[in-house]
Amino acid sequence: MSDALNDVKNDLATPGELDKSSSIGAGEMGHDHNGDVDIAARYANQLSGENAYTRKEWLRLRWKLDLRLVPLLWFNVTLGAMDKVTTATAALYGFREDTGLTGDRYSWVGSAFYFGYLFWCLPSGSLLQRFPIAKLLFVVQLIWGGILIATGFSNNFPTLIALRVLLGALEAPIVPGNFLVLGMWYTRREQPIRTGLMYTGLSVCFTGPIGWGIGFLVGDHQWRAMFWITGGMTIVWACVIGLLLPDNPVTAKFVTERQKAIVIDKLREDQTGVENKTFKRDQVIETLLDPKTWLMFLFNLFISIPNGGLTNFAPLVIKGLGYTSQRSTLLMMPTGIMQTASSYICNGCVFLCAKYIPHQQCRSGWVLFGIVVGLISSVFLYTLPTDNFNGRLAALYMSYFYLGPYIVALGISTANTAGHTKKVTTNALIFIAYCVSNIVAPQFFKAEQAPLYSLGIAAILGSYILAMITIILYATYCWWENRRRDAIDEAAGERIHADTDFRDLTDKQNIHFRYVW
Structure with missing residues (x-):
């Protein structure tokens, strides 16, 4: 290896790692118990020569993974989205009046959830690294369902605040855990x-019919039933997760040993690793000093403002257009269809671009596309006359297009982060930004401005503009860093992966790593 490549490795790798990688082959890493290697290391280099697998075999395995993992991960996210907005549906049925949510107290109930989420983001990241992911999600969702049921019995503002803070803390590991699972089984191109x-x-496809159905109940059990039903669903789902979701590819029981080796081999080129249970302080420090971390932090801070405002106040906006409570719950359902369409369009186009033009970076372009759609919709929602009910309703629906760019950006962050401790720390910081914006956003929706909430819509408009600026800066940084690394590899004249595969190196330490943007 040339002197230039050695010099670069000395700059990027931590002390001691290069000595280990030069003496330990990928196939031998499984015998290294010092915590430096990834759990998947012992499966490396098992599928060469006569043991090599075919593309057809991989496609069959991928379908098997999709049918098992994607539905489980989907309902994990859907259940969380449904449970945290139960207050929005309950508000249509006397929830605010029965619990004394006068003035801006309802806004604070919406924000309280994210205080809990914010407080528990970093600790939950540590728990996700320390404990088996599936088992942790099972316990968390079991308690979460109990909290929801308890909320149905609450009668005052302090009790609601306490329960919502607890609910937020319990949801903190869910989405980061989902992305960790996704990164364990699929390549960056497949994610x-x-x-x-x-x-x-699609959570509205559950909250809508449930909200419509409880409208036929009598007395004050209408809004209470919303929490009891969703809490019961969560407890049942926790049991499903405990039985069917694997902790990682190495310990999974629904795939064979050969299939585990195939999954590991497919992940190898990405250089992101699978899982390492050893906490590494140097990776935390690197995360905090990485410009990408803070650019993605700011992006999530801005892009989540629409979510924080709309999820809590959209039902009240619709009801303010003159619809009944029951009709308002049903009219909320197209918002979920729009979110889903946004997710499918943006992520589907990223997938197609990666498949047919793999040498072109386009993920940030689709993030910008989604933001522009949401931006235009917010302009209409802000400027249309108050008597244009249909136009304002359509603009409200289109404002939910923010979900697509938000999800693509989460995928970009996952794909651009290597090193298990760095992954969980980066995820925690991103979701701290998510929490902060969801705490702040409801405060822009002032009770005296109902049902138009002009200040809230203006905040959404401004957040889209700031999100566009931030993602452009992030893409520019990744482009520059890739060019720098390409020049280094070109000068070295070779690109070897054996010294960095499954070493639990970060993207900064690993010169073979390339960023997607």
């Missing part, structure tokens, strides 16, 4: 389409 399938807005 976008599955992220789109996993992350949809």
Whole structure:
């Protein structure tokens, strides 16, 4: 290996790693118990020569993985989206009046969920690294269902705040855990389409019919039943996750040993690893010093403002157009269809571009496309006359297009982060940004401005503009860093992966790593 490549490795790798990689082959890593290697290392180099697998064999295995994992991950996200907005549906049935949510107290109930989420983001990241992911999600969702049922018995503002904070803390590991699972089984090229399938807005297809059905109940049990039903669903689903979701490819029981080796081999080129349970302080420090971390933090801070405002106030906006409570719950259902369409369009196009023009980077382009659609919709929602009910309703629906660019950006962050400790730390910081914006956003929706909430819509408009600027800066940084690394590899005259595969190196430490943008 040339002197130039050695110099670069000394700059990018942590002390001691290069000595280990030069003496330990990929196939021998499974015997290294010092915590530096990935759990998948012992499966490396098992499928060469006569043991090599065919493309047809991989496609059959991928279908097997899709049918098992994608539905489980999808309902994990859908259930979370459904449970955290139960208050929005309950608000249509006397929830605010029965619990004394006068003035801006309802806004604070919406924000309280994200205070819990914010508080528990970093600890949940540590738990996701320390404990088996599927088992942790099972326990979390079991308690989460109990909290929802308890919310149905609450009668005052302090109790609601406490329960919503707890609910937020319990949801903190769900989405980061989902993305960790996705990264364990699929390559960076395969992740976008599955992220789109996993992350949809179809929770309204459950909350809408449930909200419509409880409208036939009498007394104050209408809004209470919303929490009891969703809480019961969550407890049942926790049991399903405990039985069917694997912790990682190495311990999974629904695939054979050969299939595990095939999955590991497919992931090898990405250089992102699978899982390492050893906490590494140097990776945390690198995360905090990485410009990409803070650019993605800011992007999620801005792009989540529409989510924080619309999820809590859209039903009240629709009801303010003159519809009954029951009709308002049904009219919320197209918002989920729009979110799902946005997710499928943006992530599907990213997948197609990666398949047919793999040498062209286009993920940020589709993020910008989705933001522009949401931006135009917000302009209409802000400027249309108040008596244009149909136009304002259509603009409200289209404003939910923010979900597509949000999901694509999450996928970009996952694909651009290597090193298990760095992954969980980056995920935690991103979801801290998500929490902060969801705490702030409801405060722009002032009770005295109902049902138009002009300040809230203006905040959404501004957030889209800031999100566009941030994602452009992120893409520019990734482009520059890739060019720098290409020049280094070109000068070295070779590109060897054996010294970095499954070493749990970060994207900064690994000179073979390339960013997608």
